[in-house]
Each structure stands twice: as structure tokens, then as C-alpha cells.
Amino acid sequence: MKQSIHEYLAEFEDIPGTRVYTAQRGRKGYWLNQFCMSLMKPENRERFKADERAYLDEWPMTEAQKQTILNRDYNAALDEGGNIYFLAKVFSTDGLSFLQAVGTMTGMTPEDYQAMMIAGGRSPEGLRSIKDGN
Incomplete structure (x- = not known):
């Protein structure tokens, strides 16, 4: 279908x-x-x-x-x-960089967010579906 x-x-x-x-x-x-x-x-x-x-x-x-x-x-x-x-x-x-602002959206410090992105971004492991909870 x-x-x-x-x-x-x-x-x-x-x-x-x-x-x-x-x-x-x-x-x-x-x-x-x-x-x-x-x-x-x-x-x-x-x-x-x-x-x-x-x-x-x-x-x-x-x-x-x-x-x-x-x-x-x-x-x-x-x-x-x-x-x-x-x-x-x-x-x-407000005088914020993109990195600073987006870091606030993730709950991470700008430094931690930057390190995550340099390392390849968010891990594909973990929660992949809200409705399925997996």
C-alpha cells in the first residue's frame, strides 16, 4: 500500500x-x-x-x-x-556565535558541542524513534 x-x-x-x-x-x-x-x-x-x-x-x-x-x-x-x-x-x-547558540539547544557547553561535531556528530546509537522508544 x-x-x-x-x-x-x-x-x-x-x-x-x-x-x-x-x-x-x-x-x-x-x-x-x-x-x-x-x-x-x-x-x-x-x-x-x-x-x-x-x-x-x-x-x-x-x-x-x-x-x-x-x-x-x-x-x-x-x-x-x-x-x-x-x-x-x-x-x-545577542552577540552569540552559531556554535554558542546551538550548544544551548543541545544542553551541552559550546566546547562539548564543538568536540562532538568535530568527532563526527551525534552517535547513531541510542534512541532512534520517539513513538517506539528505541
């Missing part, structure tokens, strides 16, 4: 610790990502840093999306449709 596209895409949600950026996530996060891209302009970065909440309220994002930015919870931002390459504009505005 042929698998539907919805069944196929649902399988991506079963990968522990991974959020695949799908069209559905892209639609959900459109305004979140547009906000992030606005931070490419120095004047927008200054406005954001001066009053984060006021600047976020100019964007038609959900309250949950705004909270992910205010909390700097990048994993939650991914769940809300954020794209890591757009979110990089936020942590760059």
Missing part, C-alpha cells in the same frame, strides 16, 4: 532531537522568520534591543512565537516554525 504524503511527513516528527523544516513548519513560521530577517538591518536591531516586546508586537506572530524569542528558547522557536538560519539573526543580535 502506498504511503500518503501526510503519513510520510508525519514520520519526520518521530526523530528524537530533530525538527525537519517542512512546508507546514514554513507556513506556520512565516512571520516569525520575517521578523528574524528584519534584524539584518542595523536600525531594526537597535529598535529590537531598545524594546524587544514593542518591536515583536509590530509583527503578526502568535503570542507563543513571540515568547520563544523573548525567552531565547530556540528549540521552541523551531517548533513554532522558525528556521535555524533565520533564528541566527536573533542570536547574532
